[in-house]
Amino acid sequence: MPKLTYLGHSAFLIEGNAGSVVIDPFLSGNPLAVTKPEELAVDAVLLTHGHGDHIGDGLEIAKNNSALVVAPFELANYCAERGAQVHPMHIGGAHNFPFGRVKLTIAHHGSCAPDGTYTGNPCGFLLTMDDKILYHPGDTALFYDMKLIGDMNPIDVAVLPIGDNFTMGIDDAVKAAELLHPKLVIPMHYKTFEVIDVEPGEFVAKVRDQGLESRVVGIGEAVEY
Secondary structure (H helix, E strand, O other): OOEEEEEEOOEEEEEEOOEEEEEOOOOOOOOOOOOOHHHOOOOEEEOOOOOHHHHOOHHHHHHHHOOEEEEEHHHHHHHHOOOOEEEEEOOOOEEEEOOEEEEEEEOOOOOEOOOOOEOOOOEEEEEEEOOEEEEEOOOOOOOOOHHHHHHHOOOOEEEEEOOOOOOOOHHHHHHHHHHHOOOEEEEEOOOOOHHHOOOHHHHHHHHHHOOOOEOOOOOOOEEEO
């Protein structure tokens, strides 16, 4: 049974029987984070896109652990040029790693590195570990193909951005949960900055009104799924 630890913003540590990964590890620049990059031991760093609040400490963590960076092709190349070991992928592709299976999905957003380098299309991840599926859509707007993603994949937990302004807001994220119909929905990408200061409890209540299970996971809190 995998264990998910919320690291703040869109960052999650996922630990399974065959290894562990971190997704979008924005830690040292995150005013709400309680975990330091050097405290993480992982087999891979999964990056949804190149924005600074998602690539975050990914390069440092990858180098500290001799871990792979798994990312869309252009972003993976960007990381390789900066000394990381990488496994480039692209939208719709999947690969079986020792720690689990990763498939990339579309995400409606942008992607450039903090230095302005274009880093290709953003993505979401379907991560399968210990026969359980986690869906991390990255930064995205609501899109109707989420229904297809949910219909084709029995999602155990979906982590959804709710902060609005840069991503889905609460109501759009509730609709995303309806389309995906996962067993558990966890909000992310909120309160880190003033412009995304929304109340996760409102989201959880609205998701539950749709007959789905949802909960707020505190920063540093772990949940098995």
